[in-house]
Amino acid sequence: MASQKPVLIAGAGPTGLMAALWLTNLGTPFRIVDKHALAADTSRATVVHARTLEYYRMLGLSERAVSEGRVVKNMAFFGNLKEIVRREFNSIGRGKSKFPFVLAYPQDLNERMLIEELGKKGVNVEREVEVTSLSQNDEYATVILKNKQGEEEKFEASYVLGCDGGHSVVRAHTNIKSTPGAYAQRFFVADVEGEVSVGLENVNICFNANDFCLLFAMPNGRIRLAGWAPEESVNREFSFSDVEESVKKNTGAVVSKVHWFSTYTVYHGVAETFRDRRVFIYGDAAHVHSPVGGQGMNTGLGDASNISWKLAAVLAGKANPDILDTYQSERRPFAERLVNTTDKSFSIATDRGFTGxxxxxxxxxxxxxxxxxxxxxxxxxxxxxxxxxxxxxxxAISNGNHISNLYAGDRLPWVSFDDTGVDNFDPLGGLNWQIHVYGDLSDNVKVFGQERGLKISNFPYNDEVKAKGISKDCVILVRPDGYIGQLVEGSSSDHIDRLRVFMDKWGIKAF
Incomplete structure (x- = not known):
């Protein structure tokens, strides 16, 4: 097969860096450029959720993230400084993931971790390099890159991944339409030190009839605050002192030092499509959400994990190009649900009128x-x-296949085998198609695995496996991103032939 042109990743925030690490580990040539001189040095997005930590685990990074971050144990509601209710994340998340908590791990630390991991693998971000023009044909995309000296370079890329933010230049050079809306209010965000009367082990949602503030602990002894900014903040310089009284009234916080403070208008919306031929957009370039919901960065990292393995497979001749269409069909519906649920609820809860x-x-x-x-x-x-x-x-790749309530397209249910210290996510670090069997491993499965170069993981069948909806002796074909590709009830010749037909239809081969 003729050598492929490299992929171009435009944008080196967390989503771009995540895609770069996936492509690196899967052996796909690429360049990653960013118009900024330096990586993020402020916290911006703040929390990392369990699914992201599962992706980080697959990449060998979850232990570092957890050790550098701060585990948030509870969600608590405070009204007029009185605790109304709290729920412990571990109690409601136990048994669902190895990471039954919210991790305060800000964007700058995420970026530093990913950059350092890429550096170990010989990959560096080309900084102060921006996309100024983009065109494409059926075979490749042509991008004009400009460096800080103003010198322009014509670069041909097999595909372009645009993760260059809500005002994406990559998106602007495609036929992709994006019409994000704005909330009526402006908001502030601050990282501070000080004393508070609410629990630092919580995500604290503090409010009264006319105001609200979000507060939780960050790494290194800092506290994250977020809430309304006065309406006049649009027209003049604002500082923390302008919201300090409101913060104290809602949270009881006495702030001794402000590390970072910003006011902003929150936008929300989803691009009409995530793909235009050889260009894919993801992260904020594809969808923007309320930062208070803590979903935006995590969603972008999920986007990167979804498109990267598919792109690597197509470029390596290990999947048909049609599989790339499933990126949009899988990721866009979730982004839309966020806008219609989390973002809409946030909009109502922070409304300054009668509804709020x-x-x-x-x-x-x-x-x-x-x-x-x-x-x-x-x-x-x-x-x-x-x-x-x-x-x-x-x-389309899932095709509605299911056994009872376990479907192709579901995240592989997490199962811990306490007596062995092993769980069924251990093999996912291979970033490859693989077979899971819970119960007896037959010769038919062994032959199929050898024939297709698929690693086989055989786990005992017990009550916990059963509780997760996994049938005894079923054969699960797991995707590189930890989702179920296909599953069959047993290991007869007919069952295994169904897996062969699935892989052949999509041209799927192991990396």
Missing amino acids: WVWRTLVMGNVAPLIFRLGLLDNTLFETISQIRIEYRHS
Whole structure:
């Protein structure tokens, strides 16, 4: 096969760096450029959820992230400085993931970790290099790159990954339309030191009838605050002193040092499509969300993990190009759901009119605490926040295949075998198609694995495996990103032939 042109990654924030690490580990040539001289040096996005930590584990980075971050144990609601209710993440997330918590691990630390890991593998970001023009044909994309000296370079890329932010230059040079809306309010975010009266082991949602503030602990003794900025902040310079009284009223915080403070307008929206021929957009270039929901960076990292292995497979001749269409069909619906659920709820809760007042006094003050106390949302709350509930059942590659309630396109259920210290996510670090069998391993499966170059993991079948919806002796074909590609009820010749047909249809080969 003729040598492929490299991939171009435009943007070296967390999403671009994540894609770069996936492509590096899968042996795909690429360049990564960024218009900024330096990586992020402020916290910006702040939290990392369980699904992201599972991706980091696959890349060998989860232990570092957890050790450098700060585990947030609870979610707590405070009204007028009085704790209304709290829920422990570990209690509602136990058994669902190796990481049953929220991790305060800000964007700058995520970027530093990814940059250092890429550096170990000989990859460096080309900084102060920006995309100024982009055109494409059926075979490649032509990009004009300009460096800090103003010198221009014509570069031909097999594909372009645009992760250059909400004002994406890459997106602007495609036929992709994006019309994000803005919330009516402006907000502030601050990283501070000081004393607070609410628990630093919590994500604290503090409010009264007319105001709200979000507070939780960060690494290195810092505290993250977020809330309303006064309306006049649009027209003049603002500092923390302008919101200090409001923060104290809501959280009881006495701030001794401000490390970072910013005001901004929050946008939300999803691009109409995530692909234009040889250009893919992801992260903020594809969808923007309220930062208070803590989902934006995690969603971008999930985008990167989804498109990267597919692109690597196509360029290596290990999957048909049609598989690239599943990136949009798998990732865009989730981004839309975020806008219509998390972002919309945030918009209502922070509204300064009558609607917001009703939400804060009645819903947040009474209904939500009652629901939490009764545990009515325990089964879904952690799964939703952590993003482990994301599924691709309606993707063309999943094709509706299922056994009972376990579907192709579901995230592989996490199972810990306590007596061995092993869990079924251990093999996922191979970043490859693989076979999982829970129960008896037949010769048919062994032959199929050898024939297709697939690693086979054989786990015992027990009550926990059964509770996760996995049938005894079923054969699960797991995708490189830890989602179920296909599954069959047993290991007869007919069952295994169904897996062969699936792999052949999509041209799938192991890396």
